[in-house]
Amino acid sequence: MRKKILICDDEEGIRESLKLILEKDYDLVFAQNGDEAIHSMRTMPIDITILDIKMPRKDGLETLKELMKINPKSRVIIATGYKSVDIAKEAINIGAIDYIVKPFDSKTIMKSIEKL
Amino acid sequence: MTWLSLLYLTSSLFVISIGVLALSNNYKSPINRSFFIASLSSFVWLFFYGLMVSSDLTKGLLFAKIGHAAVPFIQVSLLHYTLRVLSARHVKILLSFSYLYAICMSLLALFTPLHFSVLTRYWWGLYPKGNLLMYIEFVICCIVSIALILFVSYNYFKNTKHLRADESNKLKYITISIAVLPLSTIDYLPKIGIGIVPLGAIFVMLFVSLNAYAILKHRMFDIDIVIRKGLIYSLLVTTITLVYLTFIFLLENVFRDFVGYKSLPLTIFTVTFFIVIFQPLKNKIQYFVDKYFFQGSIDQLRQENMKLLSELQRSEKLKAVGTLAAGMAHEIKNPLTSIKVFTEYLPKNYQDKEFINKFERIVGSEVEKINEIVGQLLDFAKPRPLEIKESNVLKLMDETLDLLNNEFIKHRIKIVRYYDITPSLRIDPSQIKQVFLNIILNAVEAMKNKDRMLKINIGISNNKSVAISIKDTGCGINKDDLVHIFDPFFTKKESGTGLGLSVVHGIIEKHNGSIKVESTEQEGTNITILLPAR
Numbered sequence: 001m002r003k004k005i006l007i008c009d010d011e012e013g014i015r016e017s018l019k020l021i022l023e024k025d026y027d028l029v030f031a032q033n034g035d036e037a038i039h040s041m042r043t044m045p046i047d048i049t050i051l052d053i054k055m056p057r058k059d060g061l062e063t064l065k066e067l068m069k070i071n072p073k074s075r076v077i078i079a080t081g082y083k084s085v086d087i088a089k090e091a092i093n094i095g096a097i098d099y100i101v102k103p104f105d106s107k108t109i110m111k112s113i114e115k116l
Numbered sequence: 117m118t119w120l121s122l123l124y125l126t127s128s129l130f131v132i133s134i135g136v137l138a139l140s141n142n143y144k145s146p147i148n149r150s151f152f153i154a155s156l157s158s159f160v161w162l163f164f165y166g167l168m169v170s171s172d173l174t175k176g177l178l179f180a181k182i183g184h185a186a187v188p189f190i191q192v193s194l195l196h197y198t199l200r201v202l203s204a205r206h207v208k209i210l211l212s213f214s215y216l217y218a219i220c221m222s223l224l225a226l227f228t229p230l231h232f233s234v235l236t237r238y239w240w241g242l243y244p245k246g247n248l249l250m251y252i253e254f255v256i257c258c259i260v261s262i263a264l265i266l267f268v269s270y271n272y273f274k275n276t277k278h279l280r281a282d283e284s285n286k287l288k289y290i291t292i293s294i295a296v297l298p299l300s301t302i303d304y305l306p307k308i309g310i311g312i313v314p315l316g317a318i319f320v321m322l323f324v325s326l327n328a329y330a331i332l333k334h335r336m337f338d339i340d341i342v343i344r345k346g347l348i349y350s351l352l353v354t355t356i357t358l359v360y361l362t363f364i365f366l367l368e369n370v371f372r373d374f375v376g377y378k379s380l381p382l383t384i385f386t387v388t389f390f391i392v393i394f395q396p397l398k399n400k401i402q403y404f405v406d407k408y409f410f411q412g413s414i415d416q417l418r419q420e421n422m423k424l425l426s427e428l429q430r431s432e433k434l435k436a437v438g439t440l441a442a443g444m445a446h447e448i449k450n451p452l453t454s455i456k457v458f459t460e461y462l463p464k465n466y467q468d469k470e471f472i473n474k475f476e477r478i479v480g481s482e483v484e485k486i487n488e489i490v491g492q493l494l495d496f497a498k499p500r501p502l503e504i505k506e507s508n509v510l511k512l513m514d515e516t517l518d519l520l521n522n523e524f525i526k527h528r529i530k531i532v533r534y535y536d537i538t539p540s541l542r543i544d545p546s547q548i549k550q551v552f553l554n555i556i557l558n559a560v561e562a563m564k565n566k567d568r569m570l571k572i573n574i575g576i577s578n579n580k581s582v583a584i585s586i587k588d589t590g591c592g593i594n595k596d597d598l599v600h601i602f603d604p605f606f607t608k609k610e611s612g613t614g615l616g617l618s619v620v621h622g623i624i625e626k627h628n629g630s631i632k633v634e635s636t637e638q639e640g641t642n643i644t645i646l647l648p649a650r
Contacts, residue, residue, distance in 0.1 A: 011450045011451075011454075012478070013450065013451060013453070013454030013478050013481070013482050014450055014453055014454060016454065016458075016474060016478050017453055017454045017456075017457035017458065017478075018457075020457055020458070020461050020471075021457060053525060054521055054522075054525055059525060081445070081447075081448075081449030081450065082522075082525065082526075086526075087525070087526075102449040102450060102452070102453045103449050103452040103453035103455075103456045104453060104456075104457075105456055105457065105460055106457060106460055106461075
């Protein structure tokens, strides 16, 4: 059975890029902001989430906290342009499993997902 | 009286005038105080050596002893001053030891023959013939001078890149002056038997001038004009005094040679005559300088200060650009990711029409996005005159908050916006964005506590103005500082220029608006800007 991946990023370019990389092997659900991602997590089974840190209104870390509340076993990969160790640490402390730094390529994404 | 004597006396007047000016400019500053001690000691040395050079042997020895007693204090106070200027730490023991050394040397010079016991008559006048302690003092003086030059040069080359333009200039003046100062040790040479003319006073004057300029220039603006005036007048007084002393000298010689009459009453008459004409003459010259000469200087100073101010404003702006650039680097990574992934898939999918359509749309728009981001940064960094046009304040605030998103995420700051519908205003969007940016960057820096929240409230106030309030939950500002926050160069930050809020104030005033600051320590600060609605 194909796994379902939730992609949450406010940038269309990133959503389309991840679609290009993942659509062949996974079922994809898209969210443009934190609230849409939370809604998807509540309404359907999600195997993996790829979550952007910098989003308008509700940022990635806040969204991550709520996702973990809904499903503490959620497997979330954070994708962001920040190389800051503090943010990575905080995301891991909240419950994220991995951390990908932009600009990424298909290999990095596939490697990170296949690990899970 | 000999020409060397005149040089010493003139230098002593010059040095003490500038020392007093520096002290009166800011008597609380340790830099200005240590500079004054150096000037005062130099004055004592120059003045009594001036008297000594053209005295008889008995009086000359007394003047030489008093003058030389000040010399160790010059050396130590200069060390003190240099360390203060360079903000050197942990130097209390060194300074205490140095002043103790100066007191001992001074007492020994005054009351023992260890430095010198006789004077030698050279062609330029009388001068002390050094004993053992004079040689030791000379060696110590050379070592300290070399150490100071190395220390100051090291500091200059190490720090100059990290300093603001005015700080770097100040350090440059002081470095050059410290390098000049050891030349004044030339005055030791006749004391140790090398019959060279002791012209060290010239280098002392040069040192004092450069340092006075550095200290006073640092404060700038109106005070600078006052001080520059003061410098010109002190030079003037010195010149008049010089002319006055020359006259006495010439008249005495003329009367002695032609009349054969050594006249105390004549000298008293000459002195009285010059005392009577001295003040009106000085006033006339001051009036002349003010009316015909100084006007140009004030304009020049204004221009120079404007140049310096705009340089500093620009450095403040570039500091903000640095923060923005960090945020923008992140913004660029998003479009870069899309371009990277789509390019990676291009060779495999170039015949897939759907992919090519998407490629064109996504990659095209991502390249445009990068162009826009870079354009925004360049737009902000570029200096430009006031350019008023219809602008939406809400949009400007959102754009500023977007620019700073990187900072908010990094410092975990929550942004809360309360926006009412507001009319578009006739403002300079670029400058108003700079106002928002400066205030918000200050707020970000002030929030080191746990609950970090920035509340932005924009709405209509009294039907006449648009009120923009930016409230943080930072450390707040104490009452004493609150009245000074818009003063240029007032800062409590270690790396701040103190110009951020002064620039904000200037821009709001140019828009006929007003700005109000309310702050409670440990609770936060609320800055409200009122801009006329029409």
